[in-house]
Amino acid sequence: MIYVAPNKVIHTAISAPGAGKTQALISQLPALLSAGRCIVLALPTKILSTDIVSRLPVGIDHYVINSDTCYPNPVGPELQAALGSRTNKLIITTHASIFSVPPNMLRGWMLVVDELPAVVGFPDFPFTPSGLDTLFVHTSERDGHLHIREGCDAAIETSLKIFRAAKSGAKQTSMLSEEGAKIFTCLLNGNPVFIGAKMDNGKRHVHAVEEYSHWKIFAAANEVHVLAANIDGSLFDEFAQVHGFTYTRSIFTPVFEGYNSLITIYPAMPKGRDYSKTKAEKIVGDIAINQYETIPFTVVDAILKAALQKTNGTPLLFSNDWAGFKWLNKKTVHVCSIDSRGLNDYQGETDAILLFGGNPSPADKRSLQYLATKYARDFRHAFAVTRLLEPSLQAATRTAVRVRGNTQPITIFVQDERVADYLVKTYMPNAVIDWSFSQITPVQPDGRKVEDPRKAQVFELFDQDMRNADIVRLTGVSRGSATNWKREWKALKAA
Incomplete structure (x- = not known):
């Protein structure tokens, strides 16, 4: 038998958001399919399928497989059947679906992944004493870790089976929570699960490091293409190196001549200070939301209120859920998801306000230390690229800046110097970073209580x-x- 080495090459199409990576793929589909290629296109969300299908050349047969098209049946069996039969030469699915099939199903297929998939997860949940009791039925605590009790693997599998059946609407009752099911799944898959000390409220944090098996899928496919704005320095990049993958230029790389707009970037935090939840939630006063009620007014409230005074039109707002903005008239902004990849509905707007964080939590730090020890490499910068910098680039480019030929001035309010520098170093080299806005942010460099501006x-x-x-x-x-x-x-x- 001739041994065929697994595929260890990833073809990368690296270019700016809006440069036309997906269109470059679509334009080459007729020739590739005519040449007998079998292609799987994996998208970050199922919502993007409609847009892709509407742009396909006339006469291109395709098969969309996701939780909507398969409902009420699971996606897995239908996707595996389609991959095995090769009746349809173009399959459009999602990241989650394609990375859940057995790797050998990708043999003979060209896999095209639109946007970087997540390659590692850091699930972290605060468990009440009763929730912990449910976990401890089948696990034990040792050296700050949870371990499956001897002989309890089958019992955990049964618990998960009942949980999934109950979740799907079957007439079964499960004592397992969504969080508990996640932790049990991590344990069964051999992922390390950590348990923290008891907090004042009686809860304990349970968190895990969940490394995904995408690399087996990549190795099994005949050819892999990844379309992304950036790979360098990300968690994807770090783990690609860990698993021995190299890169080469993809045939789907478009020509990008740069953004034409005049771009001004306003960091919210003063130079040298990082944006964080702790700083953003600091109370600096209070604000009336009606004639009877006042609520705390925080640093992030002050930043948004000041930014809105400098914007035009209806700006795009990207923020964490913890920044409630109860005083805000939501009709004055477009509230957008932090994961904005594929969001093309607001290309007429010229302003974006980025107020989400991306720093590692205490549990994330412990998980990153575990990975650093395991692989003898530092993942902290990669975490920042993946959780803060790259999402900020994607958010900023949901505006009219991505429209070719746009000459309207673009205003982007960003969290801090890290984000501003990243935008300039990647795809906005001619942008102006204006520090004047940061001077009115109510934070003190020495950590003293912030004075209410009123x-x-x-x-x-x-x-x-x-x-x-x-x-x-x-x-x-x-x-x-x-x-x-x-x-x-x-x-x-x-x-």
């Missing part, structure tokens, strides 16, 4: 002998703040 105005109103109730109505500060500040004002006057 305090000086309230002191002036006290000087005018205005009543507390009128000051609250005019400025939006809470009654408590007004009372406290009046004491401080009187003390200053008496000094």
Whole structure:
């Protein structure tokens, strides 16, 4: 028997968002299919299938397989059957679906992956004591890890089977939570699962490092193409190197002549300071959302409020769920998902506001340390590229900047210097970084309590002998703040 070495080459089409990578693929499909090639196109989300299908040349037979087209049946069996029969030479599916099939199903196929797939996960859940009791039925704790109890593998598999049946609507009841099912799955797959110390509220964090088996799929396919804005320095890149893959230029790489727009980038955080949830959630005052209720006003609230005063049209807003913005009239912005790949609905807008974080949590840091020890390499920068920098590039380029021929000025409010530099170093070399906006962000470099920007105005109103109730109505500060500040004002006057 002749031994055929597994495929260890990835053809990469690296170019800017909006440069035409997907169109370069579509335009070459007729020739490739006529030459007898069998092609699987894997998209990051099923929503993108409709757009791809609408752009296919007339007469191109295709088969879309995802959870919508297969409902109520599972995707896996139908996708495997299609790959095995090769009746359809062009299959359009999702990342999640193609990376769930047995690797040998990809033999004989050209696999085209649109956008970088996730190659490692860091699931992390806070478990209540009762939730932990459910886990400990089949696991034990040792050296900060959870381990499957001897002889309990089959019991865990049964628990997961019942959970999936109950979730699909079968008349079964499962005591397992979604989080518990994830942790059990990680344990069965041999992934390390860590358990943290008991917190004040009685909960304990359970987290895992979940390395995906995409590389077996890549090795089995006849040819692999990845279309992406950037690979260098990402988690995908790090793990490709770990698994011995090399890159070569893809035939689907489009020509990119650069963005034509005048781009101004406004970092929100002062130079040298990183944006983080801790800094963004710091309370700097309060704000009235109606005549009866006030809510805390945070640093991220102040950033957004100031940014909205400098934008035109309806800006795109990208933020984490923890930034509630209860005071915001959502009709004044387009609220967008942080994972904005394929979002092409707002190409007429010229402004984007990026207020999401991407720093590793304490659990993420422990997971990155585990990987560093396992592979003798540092994954921290790759984490930042994958979780913060690359999503920020994708978000910024959902605007009119991606439209060829656009000459309207583009304004992008970004989190900090890291993101601003990344945009300039990748696809916006002529952009201007303007630090003036960061000067009004209410943060102090020495970590002292941030002064509410309305305090000086309230002191002036006290000087005018205005009543507390009128000051609250005019400025939006809470009654408590007004009372406290009046004491401080009187003390200053008496000094």
